[in-house]
Amino acid sequence: MKPIKAGLLGFGTIGTGVIKVIQNNAAVIEQRLGRSIQLARVVDLDITTDRGVALETGVLSDDAQGLLNDPEIDVVIELIGGYEPARTFVLQALNNHKHVVTANKALLALHGEELLRAADDNGVTLMFEAAVAGGIPILASIRENLCANQFSGVYGILNGTCNYILTRMTDNEEDFASVLGDAQKLGYAESDPTFDIEGIDTAHKLSILVSMCFGTWIDFDQIYTEGITRISALDIEFASQLGYQVKLLAIGKLDNGSIEARVHPTMVRNNYPMADVSGVFNAIRLNGDFVGPVLLHGGGAGMEATASAVMGDVMHIARSITSGANTFAPSLGYTPVAITRLPVKAMDDLVGRYYLRFIVEDSPGVLAKISTILGDFGISINSMIQPDEMFESDVEGILPIVMMTHEAREKNVRQALEKIEALPIIKEQCLLIRIEDKLD
Amino acid sequence: MKPIKAGLLGFGTIGTGVIKVIQNNAAVIEQRLGRSIQLARVVDLDITTDRGVALETGVLSDDAQGLLNDPEIDVVIELIGGYEPARTFVLQALNNHKHVVTANKALLALHGEELLRAADDNGVTLMFEAAVAGGIPILASIRENLCANQFSGVYGILNGTCNYILTRMTDNEEDFASVLGDAQKLGYAESDPTFDIEGIDTAHKLSILVSMCFGTWIDFDQIYTEGITRISALDIEFASQLGYQVKLLAIGKLDNGSIEARVHPTMVRNNYPMADVSGVFNAIRLNGDFVGPVLLHGGGAGMEATASAVMGDVMHIARSITSGANTFAPSLGYTPVAITRLPVKAMDDLVGRYYLRFIVEDSPGVLAKISTILGDFGISINSMIQPDEMFESDVEGILPIVMMTHEAREKNVRQALEKIEALPIIKEQCLLIRIEDKLD
Numbered sequence: 039m040k041p042i043k044a045g046l047l048g049f050g051t052i053g054t055g056v057i058k059v060i061q062n063n064a065a066v067i068e069q070r071l072g073r074s075i076q077l078a079r080v081v082d083l084d085i086t087t088d089r090g091v092a093l094e095t096g097v098l099s100d101d102a103q104g105l106l107n108d109p110e111i112d113v114v115i116e117l118i119g120g121y122e123p124a125r126t127f128v129l130q131a132l133n134n135h136k137h138v139v140t141a142n143k144a145l146l147a148l149h150g151e152e153l154l155r156a157a158d159d160n161g162v163t164l165m166f167e168a169a170v171a172g173g174i175p176i177l178a179s180i181r182e183n184l185c186a187n188q189f190s191g192v193y194g195i196l197n198g199t200c201n202y203i204l205t206r207m208t209d210n211e212e213d214f215a216s217v218l219g220d221a222q223k224l225g226y227a228e229s230d231p232t233f234d235i236e237g238i239d240t241a242h243k244l245s246i247l248v249s250m251c252f253g254t255w256i257d258f259d260q261i262y263t264e265g266i267t268r269i270s271a272l273d274i275e276f277a278s279q280l281g282y283q284v285k286l287l288a289i290g291k292l293d294n295g296s297i298e299a300r301v302h303p304t305m306v307r308n309n310y311p312m313a314d315v316s317g318v319f320n321a322i323r324l325n326g327d328f329v330g331p332v333l334l335h336g337g338g339a340g341m342e343a344t345a346s347a348v349m350g351d352v353m354h355i356a357r358s359i360t361s362g363a364n365t366f367a368p369s370l371g372y373t374p375v376a377i378t379r380l381p382v383k384a385m386d387d388l389v390g391r392y393y394l395r396f397i398v399e400d401s402p403g404v405l406a407k408i409s410t411i412l413g414d415f416g417i418s419i420n421s422m423i424q425p426d427e428m429f430e431s432d433v434e435g436i437l438p439i440v441m442m443t444h445e446a447r448e449k450n451v452r453q454a455l456e457k458i459e460a461l462p463i464i465k466e467q468c469l470l471i472r473i474e475d476k477l478d
Numbered sequence: 479m480k481p482i483k484a485g486l487l488g489f490g491t492i493g494t495g496v497i498k499v500i501q502n503n504a505a506v507i508e509q510r511l512g513r514s515i516q517l518a519r520v521v522d523l524d525i526t527t528d529r530g531v532a533l534e535t536g537v538l539s540d541d542a543q544g545l546l547n548d549p550e551i552d553v554v555i556e557l558i559g560g561y562e563p564a565r566t567f568v569l570q571a572l573n574n575h576k577h578v579v580t581a582n583k584a585l586l587a588l589h590g591e592e593l594l595r596a597a598d599d600n601g602v603t604l605m606f607e608a609a610v611a612g613g614i615p616i617l618a619s620i621r622e623n624l625c626a627n628q629f630s631g632v633y634g635i636l637n638g639t640c641n642y643i644l645t646r647m648t649d650n651e652e653d654f655a656s657v658l659g660d661a662q663k664l665g666y667a668e669s670d671p672t673f674d675i676e677g678i679d680t681a682h683k684l685s686i687l688v689s690m691c692f693g694t695w696i697d698f699d700q701i702y703t704e705g706i707t708r709i710s711a712l713d714i715e716f717a718s719q720l721g722y723q724v725k726l727l728a729i730g731k732l733d734n735g736s737i738e739a740r741v742h743p744t745m746v747r748n749n750y751p752m753a754d755v756s757g758v759f760n761a762i763r764l765n766g767d768f769v770g771p772v773l774l775h776g777g778g779a780g781m782e783a784t785a786s787a788v789m790g791d792v793m794h795i796a797r798s799i800t801s802g803a804n805t806f807a808p809s810l811g812y813t814p815v816a817i818t819r820l821p822v823k824a825m826d827d828l829v830g831r832y833y834l835r836f837i838v839e840d841s842p843g844v845l846a847k848i849s850t851i852l853g854d855f856g857i858s859i860n861s862m863i864q865p866d867e868m869f870e871s872d873v874e875g876i877l878p879i880v881m882m883t884h885e886a887r888e889k890n891v892r893q894a895l896e897k898i899e900a901l902p903i904i905k906e907q908c909l910l911i912r913i914e915d916k917l918d
Contacts, residue, residue, distance in 0.1 A: 059626050059768055066628050069693055069816035070808075167623065173769035175615070175623035182622070182797075183607060183615035186499050186789030188506050253509055311775055314754060328499055329613035329777065329786035335751060336772035346769035349626030357622075363803035368510075376509035 041076035042356040045105040045136075047127055048117035049082035049098070052141055052168070054089045055345030056115060061091065067349075071356050075349075079105045106130045113355050115348060116140040125149050132156040132164065137358075139351040141168035141344055144233075147242035147258045150249065158374045163358065163365045165351035170243045171196055171320040173343030174336040175350070180250045180324065181371035187326025189251040193477050194288040196243045198318035198339045199227045199234040200266050204274070204284055205316045211271045226318060236265035237286060237301040244288035248299050251324070252292045253372040254380040256299055262385045264302035268469055273395055276423055276440045277305050277471070280393075283313040284471065296381045298388070305393055305473040311335075312477060325478050386449035391420070391473040394451075396439045396458065397466035404463050405439065411461075415454040417446040436465045442473070481516035482796040485545040485576075487567055488557035489522035489538070492581055492608070494529045495785030496555060501531065507789075511796050515789075519545045546570045553795050555788060556580040565589050572596040572604065577798075579791040581608035581784055584673075587682035587698045590689065598814045603798065603805045605791035610683045611636055611760040613783030614776040615790065620690045620764065621811035627766025629691040633917050634728040636683040638758035638779045639667045639674040640706050644714070644724055645756045651711045666758060676705035677726060677741040684728035688739050691764070692732045693812040694820040696739055702825045704742035708909055713835055716863060716880045717745050717911070720833075723753040724911065736821040738828070745833055745913040751775075752917060765918050826889035831860070831913040834891075836879045836898065837906035844903050845879065851901075855894040857886040876905050882913070 044060075046053055060067070060077050068074045080098045105111060106127060114131040116138060118124045124145050131138050133156060140146070146153070146166055157164040167177045171194065180189075195201050199221060206217045218235070221227035233239045241263040248256050266286050277284050287304035290297065306313045311333050315321040320338025325331050337343035358366045368374060398404045409419065423440040443451070455468045484500075486493055500507070500517050508514045520538045545551060546567060554571040556578060558564045564585050571578050573596060580586070586593070586609055597604040607617045611634065620629075635641050639661060646657040658675070661667035673679045681703040688696050706726050717724050727744035730737065746753045751773050755761040760778025765771050777783035798806045808814060838844045849859065863880040883891070895908045 055768070063626060063628055063767070066693075067626060069812050070625050072813040072816075173624075173766075174772060175619040178623040179615040179619065182794060183618040183790040184613075184786060185510050185793050186503055186507060186786055188503055253506075311751065311754060314751060326613075326786060327503070328495070328782045328789075330783055332614060332774070332776035334772070334774050337770045342768045343770055346624060346626055346766060349768075350623040353625050354622060357807050358801075358803070361798075361801075361803035361806050363798070363801035363806060366801050366803060366806055367797050372509050373512040376512075 039073040039360070041074040042113065042359060043076050043078040043111050044113045044115055044352055045079040045081070045108065045111040046077060046115045046117065047081050047102060047105065048119065049080050049084070049089060050117060051341045052344045052348065053080070053117045054091055055341035056117070056348050057091045057093070059345050059349045067353065071353060071360065073356065073360060075352060075356060078111055079108060081105050102127060106134060111136060112359060113137045113139060113352055115352065116142060121145060121148065128153055129156055132160050132162055135160050135162055137162045137355045138164045139348055139355065140164070140166050141348055143169040143239070143242040143246065147245040150246070151255050154369055154374070157369065161364060163355055164369050165354060166246065167351050168344045168347035170246050171322055172338040172340065173346045174320055174322065174334045174338065176322045176334050177246070177250060178350070179334065182367055184324065184326050184329055184332065185371055187328050189324060189326050190292055191325045191478055192247050192251045192290040192322065193312065193474070194244065194247060194322040195285055195312065195315050195320055196288050196338065197234050197240045197286060198320060199231065200240070200286040201315065202226045202318045204266060204269070204286065207269070207271050208274050208278070208283065211275065213271055214267060214269060235267055237263045240286060240288045241301045244290055244299060244301055247288065248290040248297060250370050251290060252297060252380060253370070253377050254297060255377060256297065256382060260299060260382040262300040262302065266303050269303050272438060273469060273471065276395070277393065279423065280421065280442060281308050282306060282473070283308060285312070287474065289474065293383065296383045298383050300385065303471050305471050306477070307475060310477060323477055331478070388448040389445055391445055391475065392443045392451055393471040393473060394441045394443065394455070395469040396464060397436055398439055399463040399465060400435045400437050401463065407461055407463060408439065408458055411457050412454050415450040417450055417454055418444045420444050479513040479800070481514040482553065482799060483516050483518040483551050484553045484555055484792055485519040485521070485548065485551040486517060486555045486557065487521050487542060487545065488559065489520050489524070489529060490557060491781045492784045492788065493520070493557045494531055495781035496557070496788050497531045497533070499785050499789045507793065511793060511800065513796065513800060515792060515796060518551055519548060521545050542567060546574060551576060552799060553577045553579060553792055555792065556582060561585060561588065568593055569596055572600050572602055575600050575602055577602045577795045578604045579788055579795065580604070580606050581788055583609040583679070583682040583686065587685040590686070591695050594809055594814070597809065601804060603795055604809050605794060606686070607791050608784045608787035610686050611762055612776070612778040612780065613786045614760055614762065614774045614778065616762045616774050617690060618790070619774065622807055624764065624766050624769055624772065625811055627768050629764060629766050630732055631765045631918055632687050632691045632730040633752065633763040634683065634687060635725055635752065635755050635761050636728050636778065637674050637680045637726060638760060639671065640680070640726040641755065642666045642758045644706060644709070644726065647709070647711050648714050648718070648723065651715065653711055654707065654709060675707055677703045680726060680728045681741045684730055684739060684741055687728065688730040688737060690810050691730060692737060692820060693810070693817050694737060695817060696737065696822060700739060700822040702740040702742065706743050709743050712878060713909060713911065716835070717833065719863065720861070720882060721748050722746060722913070723748060725752065727914065729914065733823065736823045738823050740825065743911050745911050746917070747915060750917060763917055771918070828888040829885055830888070831885055831915065832883045832891055833911040833913060834881045834883065834895070835909040836904060837876055838879055839903040839905060840875045840877050841903065847901055847903060848879065848898055851897050852894050855890040857890055857894055858884045860884050
């Protein structure tokens with residue numbers, strides 16, 4: 039049987055990984071598919087740098103249009119990243135009736151609806167397993183194996199940079215800034231880490247998970263997104279005393295016909311496997327009405343794990359072509375006509391428990407002032423820590439007060455904090471961390 | 479589009495779960511498939527007991543042949559269990575060009591090769607996600623999403639009964655026999671628990687994993703199988719002191735062209751997520767050359783989780799039929815012609831570390847006698863515990879000695895133990911637990 043011909047756009051780190059898989063595992067790929075995958079064209083602006091992999095003569099060029107218009111190419115692998123020209127190229131490939139595999143979560147989060155419609159209109163498949171949690175087979179599991187379930191919630195640790203930083207802060211009581219610096223030196227964080235540490239990358243991935251779990255389109259700006267930059271070693275230490283770990287969690291829930299979609303630092307109970315996910319690993323916990331909770335854990339990034347996911351998609355498409363199916367399963371796991379646009383719950387309407395940390399003047403009556411305002415907004419306190427000895431400050435006469443609330447409405451909590459922050463006894467902006475006790 | 483028609487053989491616990499999925503989640507199933515699944519026939523010997531689900535008139539009967547020969551039925555779901563008549567019915571269904579979904583690991587472990595050949599000969603698909611680790615999407619992940627990898631190892635906690643017993647023994651320092659009795663009362667263990675506690679059920683599942691990971695047929699009796707009945711609360715306590723958990727582990731490895739396939743109590747390091755899998759949960763750790771380690775964790779048994787997996791397979795087949803693929807991916811993930819029969823390494827040739835527990839006479843020179851024999855067989859000791867205060871015995875004058883070895887060959891360890899057991903100072907059969915430090 040003649041090989042499936044793939045064209046690769048973007049010869050960077052992941053692209054190099056994909057070429058390595060195709061070359062190193064050619065035998066096992068053919069044993070599994072009954073045919074081989076041939077990398078017919080590789081396109082990049084830079085065609086001179088040595089990436090440590092050998093390509094046949096004539097394969098590498100800077101001619102994207104040549105690739106996109108080559109009638110021999112069955113599958114286009116888009117690993118350029120970013121919005122343009124990736125979006126234009128993917129649309130061109132789909133309109134030329136080529137299947138497309140991409141790892142580009144930013145592109146999907148912002149233009150997914152347009153791209154998936156184009157794939158559907160042209161009777162081809164757009165796949166993106168590598169866009170969420172690298173090598174972990176989460177999208178395929180949602181789409182194809184757990185698909186008899188109605189999901190109630192999806193919870194993800196989806197950004198290795200943030201999880202590495204939070205793990206180091208937890209294990210060594212280090213400060214955010216110093217760990218970030220180290221992570222940059224070690225290559226675990228970009229020189230501009232904004233997308234990672236502000237939660238934007240995690241939110242891109244959550245938008246894909248929410249669409250697949252609940253069969254809905256969601257606009258990227260409907261996802262509440264808060265990063266980890268305000269978390270201190272002190273908060274992590276308090277959380278630990280209270281039996282929790284602090285994780286940057288992507289949270290998607292279906293609640294009575296509306297969606298919750300949010301990314302923020304979250305306190306997760308120590309006895310959940312999710313709390314043990316450490317370093318650059320990723321994990322996703324899914325709850326289905328029949329399967330119950332399922333956790334998938336593995337390498338969320340890096341050349342090799344991501345290339346594994348890209349090639350899993352390419353092989354899926356190869357099987358579709360071989361079997362005559364052309365398109366086997368819809369990309370989001372729902373038939374396009376079934377995908378709706380469910381309402382997204384406003385953050386103000388969120389009901390949950392909260393960790394609140396105040397930095398206050400060390401003077402009598404402080405606690406009374408804070409708790410009076412909280413009480414005025416109907417927020418009751420579950421537990422409180424007011425440690426002297428744990429807190430080392432450069433400034434004399436200030437100390438932290440930490441509270442865990444009972445269930446409260448987010449709007450009330452925010453209004454109360456605004457009022458508390460106006461008090462002269464408050465010496466720093468208050469910190470709020472949301473608590474997820476159940477993950478169901 | 480007209481519905482896919484399924485026929486269910488076996489209206490027991492799992493069968494009832496499958497009916498519940500089809501009934502409760504009809505809407506989401508249709509949104510995902512673009513067509514519905516209709517349960518056209520349900521067959522059981524017992525057609526009178528109320529299982530708490532309502533079936534349309536005429537659906538339930540005791541007529542297996544009517545179901546197997548009904549030309550309207552696309553997919554047969556076999557949930558009878560055991561070898562016969564399940565084997566005959568599955569073969570008949572396949573020969574009648576019907577796709578088959580089964581949860582029957584015993585049948586697959588002993589007759590898988592015959593059944594998969596019949597499926598292939600008839601151009602239909604035989605699927606069995608529910609046979610391994612219940613609701614966890616492990617087989618689909620190996621077959622379809624991680625399929626660009628060459629796997630080096632697969633490690634599973636695959637039997638909820640054993641893991642429940644070992645977890646209770648660990649958490650509460652209880653004895654095997656008393657926990658087993660409780661597990662039986664709670665419905666976590668069968669009244670005849672042999673298949674579970676002797677590791678046979680785990681070995682059935684391992685045979686499927688090994689075939690799928692490495693593209694090989696394996697005869698069931700080539701799998702070394704040892705249960706958990708000899709593990710004592712004392713061993714678990716010692717393991718814990720040494721930084722390990724005791725788990726009944728299914729282990730499959732590909733090493734230089736030959737296979738390791740074994741099921742036995744295993745000491746796993748505390749810092750591996752595998753060590754944290756508790757109670758009736760299952761987990762599988764896979765190592766692929768590109769993806770690295772991936773862990774999947776979830777409900778390994780029970781009506782609902784197992785029904786989720788069965789229906790995932792039914793929906794996969796429905797997609798095959800809808801897309802015109804008929805068979806999409808080969809059941810084991812390898813094309814039938816590519817499946818070989820790799821040699822299986824003899825246990826004698828295993829090289830690893832061992833935990834050895836001796837119950838000895840409390841007299842001088844005991845340690846010298848044991849270590850002399852170990853030394854004669856080239857086995858060196860990494861650490862030793864000879865606790866007085868921990869050990870409460872009804873018998874005066876005996877005590878345990880526990881040793882962890884450096885790497886040694888299994889054959890040498892067994893020969894040394896045989897010789898040690900012949901010493902008059904030895905008061906009980908020695909216990910050996912294999913240690914897996916790396917899981918790679």
